[in-house]
Amino acid sequence: MANKTTPLSDTEIKKAKPREKEYILADGRGLSLRVKPNGSKNWIFNYKPPFAKKRTNMGFGAYPEVTLAQARTKREEARQLLAQEIDPKEHKQATYAQKDAERNNTFEKIAAEWLEVKRPSVTEGHVISTWNSLKLHIFPEIGDYPINKITAQKAISVLKPIAAKGNLETVRRLCQRINEIMVFSVNTGLAEHNPLAGIGKAFSAPKKQNMTTIRPEELPGLMRSINRASIKFVTRCLIEWQLHTLSRPSEAAGARWEEIDFEEKLWVIPAERMKKRRIHSIPLTPQTLAILEELKPISRHREYLFPSDRNPRTHINAQTANMAIKRMGYEKKLVAHGLRALGSTTLNEQGFDCDLIEAALAHVDKNEVRAAYNRSDYVRRRIPMMEWWSEHIEKCATNVTPIMNTTFSRSTETN
Structure with a gap:
């Protein structure tokens, strides 16, 4: 018959003195206190891991930081895990790893x-x-x-x-x-x-606000304002380029010369620059090609059509057109993005195919199959529509000399 271990007491633990060699004070059921020659006392739980042949030890901490009662609680928790065939040491390591991950995964x-x-x-x-x-x-x-x-x-x-x-x-x-x-x-x-x-x-839902824009009949007034505004030539070109092409402010401001296909008369914007991450091709009209001719002496040797004034190696800010329109007296009346809405309204009122208008605005067709099938066809069919739109803009600028026929004093204009 095995000897029964007498449980330890706090008094016995406190009185335990260090010896020349390490020794053990057993509390029973696998728990013991290891007393080292330097006087430190550490709790040890000895057990046989599930599916293992040899027994192993697991530390419960040092005494008196971990009291006798706390050590016994840890022992019972470990034994409960063993009853479920869970290694308490592996469980402890996994718990620490999880807590560490929680701290790091902010x-x-x-x-x-x-x-x-x-x-x-x-x-x-x-x-x-x-x-x-x-x-x-x-x-x-x-x-x-x-x-x-x-x-x-x-x-x-x-x-x-x-x-x-x-x-x-x-x-x-x-x-x-x-x-x-x-x-x-x-x-x-x-x-x-x-x-x-x-x-x-x-929270309360925000009121839906459409992009601030003007009515089609107000386009002639806008063209007069653009022509008379004290703005830099590149800014003027940017506003007209965006108006003619119906492009978004960021797409227009970041236009690169390498995106211009002069042979096919297309502006091909790569997918990474588009809101919906799809290549967008815009037919170039005589008016937009004329704008490019005006820009060639300024930026053809650079990467961007519309170089920044401060750093010509990068492009003009996407908000430049917006700020210029605001200073023209259109604050709360028109924003740069609203030029697209102006074009859309005008083209719809003229009876152009709504699918072509949506394609011109680079709105994604919900029918993926139809969109893929019609993509190239839409570019060809959009040419007459874009040409009409450019001609309409030119007509609205009656008594206003268009960009391509004006000699600007580029050095004296302000942003």
Whole structure:
């Protein structure tokens, strides 16, 4: 019959003195106290791991930091794991690894990983604006939080001050981005669920606002304003280029000479520069080709059609046209993006095929098969429409000398 171990007492442990050699004080059921020659006392749990032949030790910490009662609790927890055929040492290591991952997998870190995965499907400008919005509004408050520790209450508290200022559109976009990050964390196994799925409902929805634009009958007045405005020649060209091509401000400002196919008379914008990440071809009219001829002496030897004034190696700012239009007296009446709406309204009123208009605006056809089939055909069919639009712009500039026939004093004009 095996000898029964007498459980230890606090008094016995306190009185245990160091010896020349390490020795053991057993408490029973695998728990013992190891006393070293230097006087340190450490708890040891000896056990046989599941599916293993040899016994092993597991440390429970040092005495008196870990009391006798606490050591016994740890022993019982370990024995319960063993009863489930779980190695307590491996379980402890896995728990530590999980907690370490939680500390390292912060909201900001996961947001960066999410945006990197998203990058190929959006424009670089979108990537920059998304990161800047998170950096400004979200990271200062919860950037260092472990991704699986963020609650709906915490996220809402971060967004409330923004909503209080009336920036409901900013709140809407932030809610969308935060949720995409949380879904990404769930899909990559970093979080079990997304507790922020409904935070958008905690705020009023922003009023939908269309891009500020003018009516078609106001185009002649706009052309007179463009002609008389005290703006730089390149800025003037940019506004007319965007108007004629119906391109977005960022697409027009970032236009490269290598994108111009003079032989086919096309402006081919690569997918990475387009909002929907699809190549977009725009037929060039005599008027747009004339604008290019005016730009050749200025920038043909450079990369971009519209070089920046401060750094000609890069392109003009996408907001330059917008600011120029504002200074012309069109504040709250027209924005650069609204030139597209102006063109769309005019072309629709003239009875042009709505599919061709949508294609000209680079709006994605929901019917993927039809879109792929009609892409090349749409470019050919859009030529007469784009030529009519350019001629219409020219007619609206009655008594206004168009860009291609004007000699500008480029050195004295201001931005």
